[in-house]
Amino acid sequence: MTGIEYDDFLDLDYEPTGTDLLCEFRVAPAEGMSWGAAASRVASESSNGTWAALTVDEAELTDLSAVAYDIDEESGTVLVAYPSDLFEAGSMPQILSCIAGNIMGMKAVDSIRLNDCEWPEQLVSSFPGPLYGSAVMTEKLDAVGRPVLATVPKPKVGLSTDAHVAIGEQAWRGGVDLLKDDENLTDQPFNPFEERVERSLAKAHELTEETGERKDYLVNITAETEEMLRRAEFVADHGGGFVMVDVVTAGWAAVQTVREHCEDLDLAIHAHRAMHAAFDRVPTHGVSMKVIAQVSRLCGVDHIHTGTAGLGKLENEDTPGINAWLKSDLFGMNDVLPVASGGLHPGVVGELIDVLGPEIGIQVGGGIHGHPGGTEAGARALRQAVEASMQDVSLSEYAADGHDELQAALDTWGSETPR
Template structure:
């Protein structure tokens, strides 16, 4: 009897309407489960279904059922009526299309690849406050990538040492100095001390170069603490805040997007923990979908990998990812992305980082073009000439 119930969620004759949200999954059924039953269970669990057959179902509820409408090998597209999704609520969307479905015994594995969001769903989200052009205007940088570097080692510097390396970085021509993902407010480098020290060095570097200088200072914490840290950054004349967006979650990021916008701060989204979701090619959530959700919520830029550095990711993935955050319309790419019109949602910068050094930069630009934020860190700070140059530089002050 239960099999019949799941089959009600499969309709290969269905054509999604413009007001339906469509999700693309890769799936592998568990032993003894047919593909049809497996996709019916995904559609059921992520919409109105339950584990048992219900004999009385009001007709209006049938209208809310998701429909698996296209099965191609181990890929399935599922259409969802718009009424299933609360307006402007990204966590609720994830609860459906990326929730219980991952724990079902009927599936050996399941991967959410992408979801095409209809115009009526998008209009309840604000997206990025600035857009790429707004960021370029703010930083007075046009026609080239924005650049930044992370003081290395990741943690260990005092606030003053960190700011000292920051000053060197800015004087070396970089636009940004970036905290690492695990540097927040540690006993030897408190957030407040770092902000003050960095502000002094930023003002000096701006005075000496005549260029706008900024930093991605990491405010990651509980939501209320992040708000206070964002306020301190604004008080000290900063225009950015950095958040580890995967670990803090979509709810906190959405709250901080509004708070930061009110303060005139752009959000630099670090993707720490993303690989827990996206590294297994058969299970979890793709990076392009994580990036899409973060653009929807409204970050100014997000890490997308390099395709040539130390972290996993292919050139094709990097291109899809860059399009996902930058383009007004992203085209479907077989088994990697669905068609998406972004409407009034502004663009965000992809951030290329991870094992980059100057020799790899041309390869990165071949993939991304000039609309990106380029982070080169260990590849500079680990250079044998770096220590000598630093001491030499101090002699000139």
């Protein structure tokens, strides 16, 4: 027989193995709680511990204890190693129930944030990862040597199907690759799903022929899981190459199911991160956007919003670091195409590409449709801004060389970022 207590979950001499899932937490111990006591409780509660000391027959016990193996009081970080056998292979809900579950509400800490994870091959190989990843740039679109360009019709809800299709036509003709639904447009009476998809994809096919560039549509299929599968089939039946899922609000089990279904349909998955800030905006608590992006890659999305590196309207975050992880080697798993979105316009595109590089998606809404010349002119201005960046020419110089749409955008918005 052996007794199990909190101290058993703290070992600052422990050397992680290659099969451990390693998690970095930012922790603020509660009043009267030492760093060691707080760290051991994080490891205990997120694996196989409990508040009371137990006496257990070792012959009947599988050792699945997590170990807090490093504490940095200055930075407030605690590193915890989890044995892979603690987790159900291929089940993201079960994994997150451990490493981001009850510990988020423990009284032993005033706050706790899951900052980062280092995933072992044993767990990574149990997930499918993206079907395409950044390869969508050339395998499904014609974005060779430049970012993929997308736009959401504005206002993002309330437009009729006629208006939605007309805006898509103008944007595609102006040089955008992808029309995109926003997070809260699904199947409402003012713009029903099936009519919108059928007519928009038909127009995308027309514009593909007209422009000589492949045009497509990121269709928001977010709904109850079975309905999402039906909607994905509808998109595939009408020649679409992409679906979009609000991954946080839909839930990771649903995302995994959609990923499996979309492989049979040859559909790439665009991940909208709506609700992510409920977990990652407060820097001392919750789950970081980097971890949300990691989970998304494992579950199999092909592109995901990762922020604008402070150049848009949303809260600044470590967009370059997140993007680097999404493109990093992960035991051969496909990468993910990062997408910058939120308050962008042609005047900030040059700096955005300088910071994030050209292998990204750029999604612009109001910065296209608010152009004084209308949507098509706004799309041309965005495309011209990208062309200038790819040629290493300043936006002002490129605009002055006969690119009137870009000049009008610069006159309207300059290079300021909105709030």
